[in-house]
Amino acid sequence: METSSNYSPGLEGIVAGRTTISEIDEARSSLMFRGYDIRDLATKSTYEETAFLLLNGRLPDAAELAAFESRLKAERGVPGEVIDLLGKIPAHAHSMDVLRTGISLVGLFDPEEWDGSHDANIRKAERIIAKMPTLVALGYRLPHRMKPVEPRDDLPHAANFLYMLLDKEPDGPKGRIFDSSMIIYAEHEYNASSFAAHVTVSTLSDIYSGITAAVGTLKGPLHGGANEEVMKMLIDIGEGDKAEKWVMDRLGRKEKIMGFGHRVYKHGDSRAPILKEASKEVCEFDGYCHWHEIAVKVEEVVKREKGLLPNVDFFTASIYYLMGLPIETFTPVFAMARAAGWCAHVIEQLDDNRLIRPASEYVGQRGLVYKPVGER
Numbered sequence: 120m121e122t123s124s125n126y127s128p129g130l131e132g133i134v135a136g137r138t139t140i141s142e143i144d145e146a147r148s149s150l151m152f153r154g155y156d157i158r159d160l161a162t163k164s165t166y167e168e169t170a171f172l173l174l175n176g177r178l179p180d181a182a183e184l185a186a187f188e189s190r191l192k193a194e195r196g197v198p199g200e201v202i203d204l205l206g207k208i209p210a211h212a213h214s215m216d217v218l219r220t221g222i223s224l225v226g227l228f229d230p231e232e233w234d235g236s237h238d239a240n241i242r243k244a245e246r247i248i249a250k251m252p253t254l255v256a257l258g259y260r261l262p263h264r265m266k267p268v269e270p271r272d273d274l275p276h277a278a279n280f281l282y283m284l285l286d287k288e289p290d291g292p293k294g295r296i297f298d299s300s301m302i303i304y305a306e307h308e309y310n311a312s313s314f315a316a317h318v319t320v321s322t323l324s325d326i327y328s329g330i331t332a333a334v335g336t337l338k339g340p341l342h343g344g345a346n347e348e349v350m351k352m353l354i355d356i357g358e359g360d361k362a363e364k365w366v367m368d369r370l371g372r373k374e375k376i377m378g379f380g381h382r383v384y385k386h387g388d389s390r391a392p393i394l395k396e397a398s399k400e401v402c403e404f405d406g407y408c409h410w411h412e413i414a415v416k417v418e419e420v421v422k423r424e425k426g427l428l429p430n431v432d433f434f435t436a437s438i439y440y441l442m443g444l445p446i447e448t449f450t451p452v453f454a455m456a457r458a459a460g461w462c463a464h465v466i467e468q469l470d471d472n473r474l475i476r477p478a479s480e481y482v483g484q485r486g487l488v489y490k491p492v493g494e495r
C-alpha cells in the first residue's frame with residue numbers, strides 16, 4: 120500500500136500555523152510572549168497586563184492598563200439566568216465540565232456573539248477573560264450547594280478569583296504567587312486546546328464556540344488535566360520516604376508519571392523552575408512543606424530513572440493545594456488563565472483565516488461489494 124510521506128501521528132513536528140503570540144525555544148528551554156521572556160512576565164508583570172499584551176500585541180501604557188483593568192472588573196458578573204442554570208447542575212459534576220457548559224451559556228447572552236469582526240472579538244475576549252474566574256468559582260460552589268460569592272471590584276483579577284472561590288482574601292504572598300501562576304498558564308503556542316480553538320473558528324464559527332472547544336480539549340489528563348492527577352499522586356504517595364518505591368512501581372508497570380514530559384520541551388519545561396520556586400515560597404510562608412517535599416522527591420526519582428523533567432502542571436499542584444483550592448478546580452484554573460492565550464489565538468486565526476482541514480491517509484479496505492442486509 121502506498122503511504123503518504125508527510126503523515127505525522129499526533130501532528131508531531133508539523134508546522135500548522137504562523138503566530139506572533141508566543142515562541143518556544145526548545146534548545147534554550149525558553150518561552151516568550153510577544154517577544155517578552157516568561158521569566159520577566161511571571162515575576163514583574165500582572166495577569167491583567169499580560170492579558171493585554173497577548174490580546175493587543177504590545178504592553179499597555181499606564182492609562183491603557185488602568186482602563187483595561189476597569190473594563191475587566193465591570194465584566195466580572197454573569198447573567199442571573201446563568202447562575203440559575205448552573206445551580207441545577209448535579210453535585211457530582213466535575214468543575215471542568217461545569218466551566219465548559221458555563222462559558223457556552225454565557226455566549227448566549229453576549230449581544231455580539233455573532234459579530235466576528237476584529238474589534239468585536241477583542242471586546243468579547245475581554246468579557247471572556249473577565250467572566251471565566253467567576254464561572255470557575257460558581258462552577259465549584261453551586262454544584263456543591265455553597266452560596267455564590269459576588270466578585271469584588273477592589274481586588275485584582277487573581278485575588279478576586281481566590282476570594283470568590285474560597286470566600287476569603289489570600290494572605291501573605293499567595294495572591295501574587297497565584298497571579299504569577301496564571302501568567303505562566305496564560306499562553307503556550309500551538310498546544311492541543313489552542314489548536315482546537317483555531318480549528319473551531321476557522322469555519323467562521325464564533326469565539327465562544329472556540330473557547331468552549333478549547334475548555335473541552337484542555338480537560339484531558341495528557342493536557343491540562345495533569346495538574347489534578349499530580350495532586351492525587353502526591354496524596355496517594357502520602358510520605359516523602361514512600362515516593363521512591365511508588366514511582367519505581369509505576370515505571371516498572373510502564374505507567375506514566377503525571378506532570379512529567381512534554382511534546383515540545385525535551386530539555387525541560389521553561390515554566391517548571393519558576394513554579395518550583397513558587398511552591399517553595401508558599402510552603403515556607405505556611406510553615407508546611409510536606410507536599411512540596413514529596414514533589415521534589417518524585418522529581419528526583421523520575422529524572423534519575425527516565426531523564427524526564429517536570430512540566431508546567433507538576434508544581435502548580437502543591438501550590439494550589441496549599442492555597443486551599445479543591446483539586447477539581449485545578450484544571451479550570453488553568454483554563455481561566457489560558458483564556459487570554461486562547462482568545463489571542465482565535466483573533467489571530469480570524470484576522471487571516473483559512474479553513475483548517477488536513478488530509479488523512481486511508482488504510483481501510485477497498486472495492487467491497489454491497490449486499491442488502493438480508494443477504495449478509
Ligand SMILES: CC(C)(COP(=O)(O)OP(=O)(O)OC[C@H]1O[C@@H](n2cnc3c(N)ncnc32)[C@H](O)[C@@H]1OP(=O)(O)O)[C@@H](O)C(=O)NCCC(=O)NCCS
Pocket residue numbers: 340341342343345374375376377378379380381382383425427430431432
Ligand atoms: C505530555 C506527553 C503527552 C507528551 O507526550 P509525547 O510527546 O506524545 O511523548 P510520548 O508519550 O510518546 O513519550 C515518549 C517516551 O517518554 C515516555 N514518557 C513520556 N512522558 C512520560 C511520563 N510522564 N512518565 C513516564 N514516561 C513518560 C513515554 O513512555 C515514551 O517512552 P517509550 O519511548 O519508551 O515508549 C507525555 O509526556 C505525557 O503523557 N506526560 C504525562 C501527562 C502530563 O503531564 N501532561 C501535561 C503536559 S504539559
